[in-house]
Amino acid sequence: MDFINEYLPYVIKGSYFLAAILFITGLRRMSAPGTARGGIVWAGFGMLIATVATFLLPDMHNMVLIIAALVSSTVLAWVSGKKVAMTDMPQMVALYNGMGGGSAAFIGVMALFNAVDHMGACSAGTIVDTGTSHDCLSGVSMIFAIIGVYIGAISLTGSLVAFGKLQGWIDKRFTFPGQNLFNGIVGIGTLVLGLYLTQDLNPNYIWIFFGLSLLLGLLMTLPIGGADMPVVISLYNAFTGLAVSFEGFVLQNEAMIIAGMLVGAAGTMLTQHMAKAMNRSLGSVLFGSMGGSGGAAIDGEMKEIEAQDASIQMAFADRVIVIPGYGMAVAQAQHKLWEMTQLLLDRGVDVKFAIHPVAGRMPGHMNVLLAEAGVPYDLIEDMEDINSQFSQTDVALVIGANDVVNPVAKNDPESPIYGMPILNVDEAKNSIVIKRGKGTGFAGIQNALFFAENNKMLYGDAQDAIGKLVSGLKAL
Amino acid sequence: MIDGFIALYIFALAAILGFEIISKVPVVLHTPLMSGSNFIHGIVLVGAMIALGHADTTLEKVFGFIAVFLGAGNAAGGYVVTERMLEMFKPRVKKQDAQGDK
Numbered sequence: 059m060d061f062i063n064e065y066l067p068y069v070i071k072g073s074y075f076l077a078a079i080l081f082i083t084g085l086r087r088m089s090a091p092g093t094a095r096g097g098i099v100w101a102g103f104g105m106l107i108a109t110v111a112t113f114l115l116p117d118m119h120n121m122v123l124i125i126a127a128l129v130s131s132t133v134l135a136w137v138s139g140k141k142v143a144m145t146d147m148p149q150m151v152a153l154y155n156g157m158g159g160g161s162a163a164f165i166g167v168m169a170l171f172n173a174v175d176h177m178g179a180c181s182a183g184t185i186v187d188t189g190t191s192h193d194c195l196s197g198v199s200m201i202f203a204i205i206g207v208y209i210g211a212i213s214l215t216g217s218l219v220a221f222g223k224l225q226g227w228i229d230k231r232f233t234f235p236g237q238n239l240f241n242g243i244v245g246i247g248t249l250v251l252g253l254y255l256t257q258d259l260n261p262n263y264i265w266i267f268f269g270l271s272l273l274l275g276l277l278m279t280l281p282i283g284g285a286d287m288p289v290v291i292s293l294y295n296a297f298t299g300l301a302v303s304f305e306g307f308v309l310q311n312e313a314m315i316i317a318g319m320l321v322g323a324a325g326t327m328l329t330q331h332m333a334k335a336m337n338r339s340l341g342s343v344l345f346g347s348m349g350g351s352g353g354a355a356i357d358g359e360m361k362e363i364e365a366q367d368a369s370i371q372m373a374f375a376d377r378v379i380v381i382p383g384y385g386m387a388v389a390q391a392q393h394k395l396w397e398m399t400q401l402l403l404d405r406g407v408d409v410k411f412a413i414h415p416v417a418g419r420m421p422g423h424m425n426v427l428l429a430e431a432g433v434p435y436d437l438i439e440d441m442e443d444i445n446s447q448f449s450q451t452d453v454a455l456v457i458g459a460n461d462v463v464n465p466v467a468k469n470d471p472e473s474p475i476y477g478m479p480i481l482n483v484d485e486a487k488n489s490i491v492i493k494r495g496k497g498t499g500f501a502g503i504q505n506a507l508f509f510a511e512n513n514k515m516l517y518g519d520a521q522d523a524i525g526k527l528v529s530g531l532k533a534l
Numbered sequence: 535m536i537d538g539f540i541a542l543y544i545f546a547l548a549a550i551l552g553f554e555i556i557s558k559v560p561v562v563l564h565t566p567l568m569s570g571s572n573f574i575h576g577i578v579l580v581g582a583m584i585a586l587g588h589a590d591t592t593l594e595k596v597f598g599f600i601a602v603f604l605g606a607g608n609a610a611g612g613y614v615v616t617e618r619m620l621e622m623f624k625p626r627v628k629k630q631d632a633q634g635d636k
Contacts, residue, residue: 089556127599154576
């Protein structure tokens, strides 16, 4: 027994070390297409090892509560994650990410309340008893606990709003004059109150600080439009990573520090990639410069086309480029689309898919959906590779994409999306746009492409419209 | 024990590693990678278990229970969703090979 007690700490610390290595290796493998599939399994093993090791820690109480919470939540998350449609993945990532941020925030709040209970036992300046080490730690831990609560709480409520927006439960942007100033005051005020806790650890102040931090996540996210949600989710992903890392410092847990910071940095990088692809700075996403005016009105008329004529046009084309967007995702039209593509390929038409970096609501979202439907990789092209080919293309078929094909981004300096890289659909000889109605896109901007001479509109739900194109092609 | 400066080294090295890994990633992997990194910070579950394992008062137990519940959801949900996304990349390659053999 002594033998076990002597070596157990090394086993546990060793497990956390192994977990950290597995996380790093897993993330590395996930960042290359060939090894991506294995990467998540490596990281998964890391999580399993770390979780089991935690049960072996000495002085652990409340085992029944731990197992109850662990099992019930794992089952719920596992089932919901398995059941959800591929199109709804982005909001599930937001939801799970918010949960992680919330967890980190609650850990920090517990550390603060714990410090209140043990205040008498520690001398001034070393006020925090984390409960794990049973040492009185320096005020540094406390600052980390406080900032972790702040960031984690913002990530929790902010991610929930993002989830609500993508799920369609919240479909408005809530804005009022002076909003940025108001949010700024709340944000800075809350942080100041948090840091004041290091001077006066009053339980009431802890409650107010936690409440305000949660509120701040709502205030920050509600005014942001749906089009910017991918960037926001990615940002909150990085936030949660940081919060986890900071609370890991409070708990003196190396696995949390390393994994959290790894995600904090990787998430920040990913956020920048996304914002850059949309030609939006992080500042303009968070403090909203988009959406208001809608740019100049466009003269002309949108011309409608019948599905039958559209299928004939494509069937006798040499080269067709398909541009999928969020409309394809909501309508779950990727399978029908692949069926249509196969019919065209059988007729000898050269068909390619052009993916804008931020098509849909997350980078890579379209690739995942097309992969699900069975579209081979070599038919799918990134924007940089395919943009020069539009001028030699007979038909460009746009499916529920809007802002990413809007030529005003190239030629109207007044437009809010001016400068955003777009797919050069306007250079194709003909274009057909499948769209549910005549409205504007997420950005609320009129699309000059829709009014162009050589563009035709095919109104309807993407699934129905492509279904009609398929029957049209079969009838030929 | 991790003192301030060692923690600073760990923070800095982990951050540099994170930036390095993500600096060159194909667009097709952006969504799965966001989901995968979302899973990795599910390690917060371990911290939540430690916190609940040392909770004394009712308030701490309630908060600890919530923390474990949320953390486990992050880890389990993050894994399933990422695995499902990445699952789609594998059979694709096989199918292409099969077509090539014909």
